[in-house]
Amino acid sequence: NVYEYVRAFEQSDVLLPNTWIVVRIDGRGFKKYGFRKPNDDRGIGLMNAAAQGVMRELQDLVIGYGVSDEYSFVFHKDCTLFERRASKLTTTIVSIFTAYYVQLWPACFPETPLSMPLPSFDGRAVMYPSVRNLRDYLSWRQVDCHINNLYNTTFWALIQQGGMDAVKAEEELMGTSAADKNEILFSRFGINYNNKPEVYKKGSVILREVRYIGLSPQLD
Amino acid sequence: NVYEYVRAFEQSDVLLPNTWIVVRIDGRGFKKYGFRKPNDDRGIGLMNAAAQGVMRELQDLVIGYGVSDEYSFVFHKDCTLFERRASKLTTTIVSIFTAYYVQLWPACFPETPLSMPLPSFDGRAVMYPSVRNLRDYLSWRQVDCHINNLYNTTFWALIQQGGMDAVKAEEELMGTSAADKNEILFSRFGINYNNKPEVYKKGSVILREVRYIGLSPQLD
Amino acid sequence: NVYEYVRAFEQSDVLLPNTWIVVRIDGRGFKKYGFRKPNDDRGIGLMNAAAQGVMRELQDLVIGYGVSDEYSFVFHKDCTLFERRASKLTTTIVSIFTAYYVQLWPACFPETPLSMPLPSFDGRAVMYPSVRNLRDYLSWRQVDCHINNLYNTTFWALIQQGGMDAVKAEEELMGTSAADKNEILFSRFGINYNNKPEVYKKGSVILREVRYIGLSPQLD
Amino acid sequence: NVYEYVRAFEQSDVLLPNTWIVVRIDGRGFKKYGFRKPNDDRGIGLMNAAAQGVMRELQDLVIGYGVSDEYSFVFHKDCTLFERRASKLTTTIVSIFTAYYVQLWPACFPETPLSMPLPSFDGRAVMYPSVRNLRDYLSWRQVDCHINNLYNTTFWALIQQGGMDAVKAEEELMGTSAADKNEILFSRFGINYNNKPEVYKKGSVILREVRYIGLSPQLD
Numbered sequence: 001n002v003y004e005y006v007r008a009f010e011q012s013d014v015l016l017p018n019t020w021i022v023v024r025i026d027g028r029g030f031k032k033y034g035f036r037k038p039n040d041d042r043g044i045g046l047m048n049a050a051a052q053g054v055m056r057e058l059q060d061l062v063i064g065y066g067v068s069d070e071y072s073f074v075f076h077k078d079c080t081l082f083e084r085r086a087s088k089l090t091t092t093i094v095s096i097f098t099a100y101y102v103q104l105w106p107a108c109f110p111e112t113p114l115s116m117p118l119p120s121f122d123g124r125a126v127m128y129p130s131v132r133n134l135r136d137y138l139s140w141r142q143v144d145c146h147i148n149n150l151y152n153t154t155f156w157a158l159i160q161q162g163g164m165d166a167v168k169a170e171e172e173l174m175g176t177s178a179a180d181k182n183e184i185l186f187s188r189f190g191i192n193y194n195n196k197p198e199v200y201k202k203g204s205v206i207l208r209e210v211r212y213i214g215l216s217p218q219l220d
Numbered sequence: 221n222v223y224e225y226v227r228a229f230e231q232s233d234v235l236l237p238n239t240w241i242v243v244r245i246d247g248r249g250f251k252k253y254g255f256r257k258p259n260d261d262r263g264i265g266l267m268n269a270a271a272q273g274v275m276r277e278l279q280d281l282v283i284g285y286g287v288s289d290e291y292s293f294v295f296h297k298d299c300t301l302f303e304r305r306a307s308k309l310t311t312t313i314v315s316i317f318t319a320y321y322v323q324l325w326p327a328c329f330p331e332t333p334l335s336m337p338l339p340s341f342d343g344r345a346v347m348y349p350s351v352r353n354l355r356d357y358l359s360w361r362q363v364d365c366h367i368n369n370l371y372n373t374t375f376w377a378l379i380q381q382g383g384m385d386a387v388k389a390e391e392e393l394m395g396t397s398a399a400d401k402n403e404i405l406f407s408r409f410g411i412n413y414n415n416k417p418e419v420y421k422k423g424s425v426i427l428r429e430v431r432y433i434g435l436s437p438q439l440d
Numbered sequence: 441n442v443y444e445y446v447r448a449f450e451q452s453d454v455l456l457p458n459t460w461i462v463v464r465i466d467g468r469g470f471k472k473y474g475f476r477k478p479n480d481d482r483g484i485g486l487m488n489a490a491a492q493g494v495m496r497e498l499q500d501l502v503i504g505y506g507v508s509d510e511y512s513f514v515f516h517k518d519c520t521l522f523e524r525r526a527s528k529l530t531t532t533i534v535s536i537f538t539a540y541y542v543q544l545w546p547a548c549f550p551e552t553p554l555s556m557p558l559p560s561f562d563g564r565a566v567m568y569p570s571v572r573n574l575r576d577y578l579s580w581r582q583v584d585c586h587i588n589n590l591y592n593t594t595f596w597a598l599i600q601q602g603g604m605d606a607v608k609a610e611e612e613l614m615g616t617s618a619a620d621k622n623e624i625l626f627s628r629f630g631i632n633y634n635n636k637p638e639v640y641k642k643g644s645v646i647l648r649e650v651r652y653i654g655l656s657p658q659l660d
Numbered sequence: 661n662v663y664e665y666v667r668a669f670e671q672s673d674v675l676l677p678n679t680w681i682v683v684r685i686d687g688r689g690f691k692k693y694g695f696r697k698p699n700d701d702r703g704i705g706l707m708n709a710a711a712q713g714v715m716r717e718l719q720d721l722v723i724g725y726g727v728s729d730e731y732s733f734v735f736h737k738d739c740t741l742f743e744r745r746a747s748k749l750t751t752t753i754v755s756i757f758t759a760y761y762v763q764l765w766p767a768c769f770p771e772t773p774l775s776m777p778l779p780s781f782d783g784r785a786v787m788y789p790s791v792r793n794l795r796d797y798l799s800w801r802q803v804d805c806h807i808n809n810l811y812n813t814t815f816w817a818l819i820q821q822g823g824m825d826a827v828k829a830e831e832e833l834m835g836t837s838a839a840d841k842n843e844i845l846f847s848r849f850g851i852n853y854n855n856k857p858e859v860y861k862k863g864s865v866i867l868r869e870v871r872y873i874g875l876s877p878q879l880d
C-alpha cells in the first residue's frame with residue numbers, strides 16, 4: 001500500500017513512566033440540562049454508574065473521584081496499559097463513560113428521554129510524579145466540590161425557600177464567607193449544612209480494593 | 221484553594237497551526253460483535269448515523285470517512301476549535317460518536333439489545349501538513365477498505381456458498397492476487413465483484429458542503 | 441546493567457514529517473558585550489563565519505539567515521537528519537555555532553580576549569508546514585532587522601553626532617515613523633539611510649546552491 | 661509586523677513540574693580524536709573544567725557527573741529556570757559547555773591546536789519523577805563507566821604491553837567476565853586494577869554544596 005507512509009505522521013504521546021496518571025473528564029455544556037438544584041440524586045447516580053462501568057472495564061484504574069459533571073480516574077504509577085499512550089487512555093475512558101451514561105440514562109431519568117445533542121464529555125490526562133501531588137490533586141477537586149456545594153445550597157435556598165430571583169441571590173452571596181453561608185442557611189431556613197448528605201459535600205469515591213490473603217506480611 | 225497548584229501539571233498539547241488534523245476513531249474489540257459477514261448494512265448504517273451526529277455537532281469538521289469499525293474526521297487546516305488542543309479534539313469526537321452509537325443501536329439492531337461491555341472507541345489525532353498528505357491519508361484508508369473487502373467477500377463466499385471452514389478458506393486464499401480473488405468469485409460463485417455495492421468497496425464519505433450564493437467570483 | 445531501565449524515561453521528540461524545520465539561535469545576554477554601535481562589522485563577520493561552519497558541517501541545511509546576535513537555520517522539509525529529533529537538531533547546531541564563535545573570536549576581536557562568562561547561545565526548533573509560512577518566517581526576521589536597524593542608526597546618530605544622551609535620544613524617537621527617522625538622519629546628519637550597507641539593513645543570507653550539470657531537463 | 665503570526669508555530673516544551681531534570685551531553689564523533697588510551701588525563705581535565713564552567717554559570721544545577729566524552733547535569737526537581745522549557749535548558753548547557761571546551765583546549769592540549777571540524781556536543785533532557793530514579797540514572801552511567809573502563813584498560817594493556825593488534829585483543833576479551841579481566845591484568849601485566857585512579861574507575865562528580873549555618877535543625 002503505497003500510501004502507508006502517512007502512518008509515520010502519527011507522533012508518540014507516551015506518558016512519563018513512574019508517574020500517577022489522572023484522566024479527568026467533564027460534561028460538555030451540562031449547564032443546559034435541567035438537573036434538580038442544588039443537587040440531583042438521579043444525575044449523581046448516573047455519573048457513578050457510568051464511572052463504575054469504566055472501573056470495571058479498565059482494571060488498571062485504582063481510584064475514581066466524581067463531583068458535579070466531572071469524574072477523575074487514576075491509573076497507578078506503574079500502569080502500562082496501552083503503553084501509557086495519552087490519546088488511547090483518554091479516549092478509551094471518555095468513550096466507555098459516555099456509552100454507559102447514554103445507555104443508563106433512561107433508568108435514571110425515565111420521564112425525560114434523551115434528545116439531540118446527546119450528552120458527551122471531554123477528557124485529558126495529567127501526570128503527577130509523587131503521591132503527595134496526587135493527593136493534592138484529589139484535595140483540589142474535593143475542596144472545589146465543597147466550596148461549590150455550599151454556595152449552591154445557599155443560593156438555591158435563597159431562591160427556592162427565600163423567594164429571591166437569581167440576580168438577587170447572587171448579590172446576597174457576594175463577598176460572604178463559608179461561615180456566613182452556614183449562618184444564612186441556619187438562621188433563615190433552619191438548614192444545618194453539616195447534616196446534608198456526605199455525597200453532596202464530598203463527592204463520590206470509587207476505590208479498587210486489593211486483598212492480600214494468606215501472604216506473609218513483609219510487603220513493601 | 222491551596223491545592224490549585226496541581227493545575228500547573230497539565231501540559232500543553234496544542235497542534236501545529238496550518239496543518240490538516242485527522243481524528244481517527246476505531247471500535248474497541250469489535251471482532252467479538254456478531255456482525256453479518258462479509259458486510260452488515262445495519263452496522264454500516266449505525267456507524268454513518270453516529271458520524272453524521274459528530275459532523276452536525278462539530279461544524280469545524282469538513283470530511284468524514286468511514287469503513288469497518290473506524291471513522292476518520294478531518295478538521296480544516298485553519299480550524300481553531302479548542303485552540304487545537306489534541307486531547308479536547310479527540311475526546312470530544314470519540315464521546316459524541318459513542319453517544320450516538322449507543323443511543324441509535326436499538327433502531328439498527330432491534331433484535332439484539334446492547335449488553336455489557338458496551339461498544340466503545342479509541343481515537344487519535346494526526347497532523348498532515350499538505351493537501352497531498354491528506355489525500356494520501358484518505359487513499360490509505362480507502363485502499364485498505366478495498367483490499368479487506370475483496371478478501372472478506374471471497375473468504376465468506378468460500379464459507380457460506382462453498383461450504384469450507386475458516387481454516388480451509390484462509391488456505392485457499394493464501395498468496396492469491398486481487399485478480400485471483402475476482403476469478404474465484406466469478407467462476408465458482410457467479411459473483412461479479414464490480415457489481416457489489418459501492419459502499420462496501422469504497423467506504424462512506426461525508427462532506428460539508430460550502431455554498432457561495434451571490435458572491436462575486438474572485439475567491440482565492 | 442540493572443539500571444538501564446532509566447533509558448525508558450527518554451521521551452520521543454520527533455518533529456512532524458514534511459515540515460520545514462527552522463532552528464533559531466540567539467546570543468545569551470549579548471547586550472553586555474561592547475559591540476560598536478549601531479553596527480559592528482567584526483561582530484557580524486564573526487556571526488557569519490560561525491554560521492558558515494554550521495552550514496559546512498550539516499549538509500542538510502539549506503538556508504541560513506543572520507541578524508544581530510541571532511541566526512536561523514532551515515532544514516529542508518524532507519530532511520531526516522537525526523530522525524528529525526528536535527533535541528539533537530537544536531543542540532548540535534548550537535554547539536557547532538558556539539565552537540566556531542569562540543574559536544574564531546580572536547581573529548575578529550584581536551584586542552579583546554574572551555573572558556568569563558564566555559559567549560553562548562540558546563536555540564529552539566520550529567516547524568513550518570508550507571513554503572509560504574517559511575517565507576513569512578524569514579520576512580518576519582528581516583522586517584525586524586530593518587525596523588531595529590533604522591531605529592538604532594538614528595538613535596546612535598543622535599548620540600554620536602547629535603551629542604544627546606540615551607534618555608534624550610529615546611524621547612526624540614518616541615512615536616516617530618520610518619519616514620520621520622529617514623528625515624532626521626538626512627536633514628540633521630546628512631545621512632542617506634538608503635546608502636547604508638545592505639548587510640546592516642537586510643541581514644546576512646547563506647544559501648546552499650544545488651547545481652544540475654548535464655541533467656535532462658524534466659525535474660519535478 | 662504582519663509576519664509575526666509565525667511566532668504561533670513555536671510549540672510549548674515545558675517539562676513536568678516536580679521531576680528531576682537530567683541534561684546529558686555527549687561528544688559528537690569523539691572516537692576520531694587521538695586521545696591517549698585507555699584514559700587521557702588531559703581530556704578528562706578538559707571535560708571537568710568545561711563542566712565546572714557550566715555549574716558556575718547555571719546556579720540551578722545541583723549535580724554534574726562525567727565520564728568519557730559525556731556529562732550529565734541535574735536540575736533540582738523544584739527548578740524553574742527558563743520556566744523548565746526543554747530546548748532552553750538543553751541548548752544553554754550544550755552551548756556553555758562547548759564554549760569552555762573550545763576556549764580551554766589549548767591549555768590542556770598545547771601541542772595539538774584545534775582544527776575543523778571543531779569539537780561539539782549533542783544534548784537531551786530527561787525527567788525523573790523520584791529520587792530513586794535519579795539515583796538509578798547516575799548508577800546507570802557509573803556502572804557503564806566501570807564496565808567500559810575495565811574493558812578498555814585490559815584491551816589496551818594487551819595491545820600496549822602485550823603486543824597484540826586490536827583484532828587479536830578483541831578476540832582475547834570476547835566472553836570474559838570482570839574477574840577474568842582482573843586476572844589478565846594482574847597475571848600477565850602485573851597491573852592491580854583496584855589501584856588504578858578512582859577517576860578512571862568511577863568518573864567525575866561535581867556537587868553544589870549547600871551550607872546551613874546557624875539554622876535550627878528541623879529541616880524537612
Ligand SMILES: Nc1nc2c(ncn2[C@H]2C[C@H](O)[C@@H](COP(=O)(O)OP(=O)(O)OP(=O)(O)O)O2)c(=O)[nH]1
Nearest residue numbers: 026027028029030031032035039040043044068069
Ligand atoms: N451531572 C450532573 N451535573 C450537574 C448536577 N448538578 C448540576 N450540574 C450541572 C450544573 C453545573 O453548572 C454543570 C457543570 O459545570 P461546568 O463548569 O462543567 O459547565 P458546563 O458543563 O456547562 O460547560 P463545559 O462544557 O464543561 O465548559 O453541571 C448533577 O447532579 N449532576
Ligand SMILES: Nc1nc2c(ncn2[C@H]2C[C@H](O)[C@@H](COP(=O)(O)OP(=O)(O)OP(=O)(O)O)O2)c(=O)[nH]1
Nearest residue numbers: 246247248249250251252255259260263264288289
Ligand atoms: N461496525 C462494523 N464492524 C464490522 C462490520 N463488519 C465487520 N466488522 C468487524 C470485523 C472486523 O474485524 C472488526 C474491526 O477490526 P479491528 O482491526 O478494528 O479489530 P477490533 O476492533 O476487534 O480490535 P481493536 O480493539 O480495534 O484493536 O470489525 C460492520 O459492518 N460494521
Ligand SMILES: Nc1nc2c(ncn2[C@H]2C[C@H](O)[C@@H](COP(=O)(O)OP(=O)(O)OP(=O)(O)O)O2)c(=O)[nH]1
Nearest residue numbers: 466467468469470471472475479480483484508509
Ligand atoms: N553579535 C552581535 N551583537 C550585536 C551587534 N550589535 C548589537 N548587538 C547586541 C545588541 C543587542 O541588544 C543584542 C541582542 O539583543 P537580544 O534581544 O538578543 O538581548 P540579549 O542577547 O542581551 O538577551 P537574551 O539573552 O537574548 O534574552 O546584541 C553585532 O553587530 N553583533
Ligand SMILES: Nc1nc2c(ncn2[C@H]2C[C@H](O)[C@@H](COP(=O)(O)OP(=O)(O)OP(=O)(O)O)O2)c(=O)[nH]1
Nearest residue numbers: 686687688689690691692695699700703704728729
Ligand atoms: N573526552 C574524552 N573522550 C575520550 C577519552 N577517552 C576516550 N575518548 C573517546 C573514545 C570513546 O570511544 C569516545 C566516546 O564514545 P561515543 O560512544 O560517545 O562515540 P562518538 O563520540 O565517537 O560518537 P557519537 O557522535 O557520540 O555517536 O570518546 C577521554 O579521556 N576524554
Ligand SMILES: O=P(O)(O)OP(=O)(O)OP(=O)(O)O
Nearest residue numbers: 024025026070122124230308
Ligand atoms: O475543565 P477544567 O476544569 O479543566 O477547566 P476549564 O475552565 O473548563 O478549562 P478547559 O476545559 O478549557 O481546560
Ligand SMILES: O=P(O)(O)OP(=O)(O)OP(=O)(O)O
Nearest residue numbers: 010088244245246290342344
Ligand atoms: O488502530 P490502528 O489502525 O492505528 O492500528 P493498530 O494496529 O490497531 O495499532 P494502535 O491502535 O495500537 O495504534
Ligand SMILES: O=P(O)(O)OP(=O)(O)OP(=O)(O)O
Nearest residue numbers: 464465466510562564670748
Ligand atoms: O528569543 P526570542 O526572539 O524568541 O524572544 P524572547 O523575547 O527572547 O523570548 P524567549 O527567548 O524566552 O522565547
Ligand SMILES: O=P(O)(O)OP(=O)(O)OP(=O)(O)O
Nearest residue numbers: 450528684685686730782784
Ligand atoms: O547517546 P546515548 O548514550 O543516548 O546513546 P546512543 O546510542 O548514542 O543513541 P542516541 O544518541 O541516538 O540517543
Ligand SMILES: [Mg+2]
Nearest residue numbers: 025026027122
Ligand atoms: Mg473544561
Ligand SMILES: [Mg+2]
Nearest residue numbers: 026027028069
Ligand atoms: Mg462541564
Ligand SMILES: [Mg+2]
Nearest residue numbers: 026068069070
Ligand atoms: Mg464541570
Ligand SMILES: [Mg+2]
Nearest residue numbers: 245246247342
Ligand atoms: Mg487500533
Ligand SMILES: [Mg+2]
Nearest residue numbers: 246247248289
Ligand atoms: Mg477495532
Ligand SMILES: [Mg+2]
Nearest residue numbers: 246288289290
Ligand atoms: Mg478497525
Ligand SMILES: [Mg+2]
Nearest residue numbers: 465466467562
Ligand atoms: Mg530569547
Ligand SMILES: [Mg+2]
Nearest residue numbers: 466467468509
Ligand atoms: Mg540575545
